[in-house]
Amino acid sequence: MTQQLLLGTTLAFEGNPLITAWEDCAKIDTHGAVLIDSGQIAAVGDRTQLRAAHPQADIVNYGDDLITAGFVDAHMHYPQTAMIASWGKQLIDWLNTYTFPEEARFADPAYAAEIAWRTCDLALSHGTTTLTSFCTIHPASVDAFFEAAAARGMAVVAGKTCMDRNAPAALVDTAQSAYDDSKALLQKWHGVGRANYAITPRFSPTSTPDQLAALGALWTEHPDCLMQTHLSEQHDEIAWVRDLFPTARDYLDTYEAYGLLGAKGLYGHAIHLEPREIDRLSELGAGVVHCPTSNTFIGSGLFDTLGLAARGLRTGLATDTGGGSSFSMLHTMAAAYEIGQLRGVALHPAQLMWKATEGSAAALHMSGQIGHLGVGSAADITVLNLASTPAIAQRHARAVDVWDALFPTIMMGDDRAIRDVWVGGARQ
Numbered sequence: 001m002t003q004q005l006l007l008g009t010t011l012a013f014e015g016n017p018l019i020t021a022w023e024d025c026a027k028i029d030t031h032g033a034v035l036i037d038s039g040q041i042a043a044v045g046d047r048t049q050l051r052a053a054h055p056q057a058d059i060v061n062y063g064d065d066l067i068t069a070g071f072v073d074a075h076m077h078y079p080q081t082a083m084i085a086s087w088g089k090q091l092i093d094w095l096n097t098y099t100f101p102e103e104a105r106f107a108d109p110a111y112a113a114e115i116a117w118r119t120c121d122l123a124l125s126h127g128t129t130t131l132t133s134f135c136t137i138h139p140a141s142v143d144a145f146f147e148a149a150a151a152r153g154m155a156v157v158a159g160k161t162c163m164d165r166n167a168p169a170a171l172v173d174t175a176q177s178a179y180d181d182s183k184a185l186l187q188k189w190h191g192v193g194r195a196n197y198a199i200t201p202r203f204s205p206t207s208t209p210d211q212l213a214a215l216g217a218l219w220t221e222h223p224d225c226l227m228q229t230h231l232s233e234q235h236d237e238i239a240w241v242r243d244l245f246p247t248a249r250d251y252l253d254t255y256e257a258y259g260l261l262g263a264k265g266l267y268g269h270a271i272h273l274e275p276r277e278i279d280r281l282s283e284l285g286a287g288v289v290h291c292p293t294s295n296t297f298i299g300s301g302l303f304d305t306l307g308l309a310a311r312g313l314r315t316g317l318a319t320d321t322g323g324g325s326s327f328s329m330l331h332t333m334a335a336a337y338e339i340g341q342l343r344g345v346a347l348h349p350a351q352l353m354w355k356a357t358e359g360s361a362a363a364l365h366m367s368g369q370i371g372h373l374g375v376g377s378a379a380d381i382t383v384l385n386l387a388s389t390p391a392i393a394q395r396h397a398r399a400v401d402v403w404d405a406l407f408p409t410i411m412m413g414d415d416r417a418i419r420d421v422w423v424g425g426a427r428q
Ligand code: GUN
Pocket: 077, 091, 095, 099, 202, 203, 230, 233, 294, 298, 320, 323, 324
């Protein structure tokens, strides 16, 4: 099989810059190269040496562009693609007004396929090579998503969203059907190609204790799967959970009590956490996912990136489309930076890029497989033009180093900054 040698400035990580000095973790090589062989990264290093060692490789010269691991979106809702940027509501009203009516449309498998294909195309055009998605309650919505991702060779994580209360009649399943459908989908898709199944109760308010217990039992039967849900996003939601589960110690306990707390749990938002919740997530090394454009757009609050990372939690980064207001992980990093500033912390570009690649991969328990510019990883690669618009170019022109050259693209870039994308070694 042909080898490709990509030339450019490379950005790779050898550690977690949220808990170790970023200077010791981030490796920039302005004379870098990445060798792709059989869909995987076979070498990352100096371009002169790699050219000499692999004279037969096809050369793709990206000049000064930045070669990074492809972005990994650790939490989103592909069924909400067409209703992104819907005005004027906070979480519960937003779900009832916009989200549930849109998700009801996914009873039509043709509509599900249309939106799944559109979402995967939008992701790739924004440099995102892995999506982690909630689907709808309809099993065909899960098939549609995995099929669309497989057609593009994308590694994805997804599952049937389960809800058996507090949702419109057209959108509820039962404890038993949620178990049966999830199990059948898991057996059909998990580990097939690059598909990974995640057991997916939407959140405690829309699942009865019976449904949570049924999904907890399913997770016990399939502990290699991820389990994704939402946790402590807004104060009204937390108060509602308290009413619905009066004996629970806190929000996390509504999952813990039913077997839905574990290291392979992925808890979206996790903003307003109680000390006990942080302790438990920390003990388990569970994953929490920061969704910054969503957290400002829906008015949820300020995620504590450094505090939670210091406690040993895996912290992914995500668009949360369509509660989030962008398909771009660049915008998402910008929003994470702004939320950091509101907490008195200036996250370094290395920390932001790590969150969008390695950090999300770690939250998904896929470290070294995706989100990683290193030998043995899938060749899921994004190439960034750091002067993609006149506004960015004029700021880029006075950059004093590579980080200063990258930061304007993080803050102001969009899909125009995506020079190229490779998925499993295939150029898109
Ligand atoms: N909580 C429960 N469902 C959702 C959803 O679809 N989006 C967001 N942002 N939060 C949720």
